[in-house]
Amino acid sequence: MTELETLITSSLPKFAEENNLYFKPKTLEDWENVWDFGEFNANIYNHGLHQYPARFIPQLVRKIVKTFSNENSNVLDIFSGSGTTILECKYLGIKNSYGIELNPFAVFMTKTKLQNLDENSAIQKLDKIKSLFFDDSYNFSLISFKNIEFWYSEKVISALSKLFDIISKITDEKVKNFYLLVFCEISRKTSFLDHSGFKMYRSKTKVSSHFEPDVWNEFYRTSQRNFELLKENNKITMNNDTNQTLVYGDSRIIHSEIPEHSIDLILTSPPYGDSKTTVAYGQYSRLPWQWLSQKDDIIQLDTNLLGGSTKKLDKSILNLSEKLKEQVAEIENVDDSKRSNDVIAFYNDLYSTLKSATYYMKKGGYFILVTGNRTVKKIYLRTDLIITEFAKTLGYSTEKIYSRNIINKRMASKNSPTNEKGKTVNTMMTENIIILKKL
Template structure:
């Protein structure tokens, strides 16, 4: 063959081949006059300019030669069409093999067998989004891919804007490229080749089973970035094999079948419990938002106990402590309950701790006598304070003045009247409480602090917390911080002492009922722990026999604000010994992290991905809120799986909400996420909601005046650790 033929075959210049012939570096080459003849079977000579790279191994300090990696550097003028840059053109021609080659970003190039470009201006076989184009091909059906995507988010935006497409988080974040890589790894045959072009040499990557064989650096001079071309060979079907593994069907075992049969044979509406007294026993100690009613966990625990022995029960979202109370009633030896709300930790502890009627009555008499005596002493002080506020020209209904400076005003008043009395200093205390109410609350708090029995003291603190909720200026039908209207507030004059003792009397009766229910079985060890369900440092791995829990329906900012609901109680009680700021509890709960500028979707849930795509078209920030919640929920699944023993059950009570008009199927998303964490989906069943403390309307679009009914049913997803 001639030098020209060899140039085309080998992908190097005619001048370079002529020089190699003159240097006797091409075996069998014969010169005839001014021309050279080269045997057809002659192999391309090695490029002496290429250096063998050295790779440092991960487990030693030694360097080993990487015999197969070739690195080239060839200067060329820049060109908007990458494939028209001469060294790149030569590289492609030398690396192309027979078989099916595809090009998802072809532009005007025709080097691949099947071409695609989103812009209809170019004469390609398809005009699809690159990801949709790649999804057209079957697993391991392609021999080669030319992958020349936009190199940066700015270039992505330009490409989409050129064809009139909206730019979303999914088209400008790292997921834009990572999603392509996943698909390329899926469709490429083992031994197939990918040539990637960009500003880095990452290529498809070792993660997906690819080995880099050649890197071409093309500098363009001046301020231009080098164009980097990476040639890779697929050595393993890592991504595809993992996907198949995740999709393997895990068959239901005998316990699964027994559980499913039991659920299917229950009467209609069995799980609704509309007629039940959901406040019986210690369950009725304290109001709490979106509480899972006790008959759900009671029936689940009793049924699972028939299937296997339960030594350890766990609720990672303890809330008001419902599951733990039922665990104690069921005489389960060890119970873990975790929550990031300090009030939840206190409620669970008190509700599950039996206290004798004798002790409670003794301390009740003490507290009552102390409070009545102190309030009698202060009767004149209440009148003096009213006169003082009137003389100062303060309006107790204003947010400024009394509302924001009540602590300072009261401190000044007591100093001028030479009265020894201290009230807490937290933000806007006067906005949430009237003057007399503040003093009465503090009298009760000071009295409770005198109780020497820790368990009894906590018992009275729970009653105190519920009292604060009732006597505050907050609208009691809300779990967020909204104050009563001024007209209603002027007529609102609660008798704090009476409210407190009414709750105490009620809770003592409920504690007596709880003790009676336990008989001689109250041997459970309950650990109510301040812990994050995404971390669970305090729960041993492989220790849990049953998980029953009800996670939040969504982020606290737009659903149930547990932190706001608890804020006033926590400030008065003084639970400040935790690492988080009481005012920012909701920021630390699931979905508290914000993604205002987009995010990379990495969760294995097609249902969620599809929903986020629709939401993001309307509001990228809102889609980030939704993603944040499910990303955190995925972390919880991972940790809960690690804490569970093999072949034990998890019952997740969830609700499906609506965001921006998009119905979020949390039950299905949970099932899809669970697969990654070795959790087999056994079954899902539903219940109608009648008893939860929730609003009847909400605003899924966060637009004033636009409301829809809140969820009316819940889904109970049953998983088994495999």
């Protein structure tokens, strides 16, 4: 039995008392073979308060964290997104967990999911919000941001502006954030957005049919759903004495909030490629964040994420991975250098995140990445192998690579690599779980 198999086997008793919302492996074979979790609900507890593209599955996170850490461990997610990893760490009683995230909306979402809020405090406020919303004498100002009239009807802008004003005046910060997160979800539902993907297109059907959603009804229904999720969340976090540190920043650089050589487990799911051709997190988050901040800075977010810029391109990264060098050459054989430069820029940035993450890692700690292999110019990029080659240069051994089908991870079935409306391709439907160990 290998060292990894011994570790997994020794962790199995931890799953014996697991509730039925999570996977309960009984044998080593169970643990190694089950990764899809298609029969499980991903929107449990506070995980379901708001959706997010390509979101981690709680059952996947739970399985890994429970196996590779304990209550006294320090756990980090360097692409924390909507907070699944650190929220699961809170549920499991992990003393210290950390997240790094560059999307301000995702940071707000995570902080709201993590806050300790008595559900009754939130529930009691709903009647007051309703009373003010239907008070015709209530004075408020219309919210304005770039292209707001393009995405909403005048009636919806007025209703959302009024609702936002009412929520913003709630004095209890936690209750206010709870309702602002509800507001964020309905700000997408009540827009002209086509929800078949994560990039921003207007739905021709909505526009032609003069789409006029009932803002209050959407808000009320989403609030009721979130009350129930919060109630269940509070049953398991009531006496929880844990710490979660969320860093709003870039995972390519080192952050002082996370001590050097302090982390036992890094569990993360990096982007599969640059946002221009894969999941556009900034576009997905744009409308909610524009309402929250009344700023347009998030429009530039996707260019600031991995592979977002090819300026000052450093091709020396090709010397750190034979597989990457080989595949870049294949792309250049069928296309000009533009697409190969995009690929190099992405892997350059990905390597920077691995290098910075290594600063935090303890010797003997595990670095586990869940990632996918995308296709560029019909060439299947082996991100899994490229990562293992990068990792070797940083002092890691590759313990094993598992594969999972993407069933209930929230992703569009098609995307638009060229960002041109109507030109779509199938998205990847499998992921790899790469288990590295720091030597």
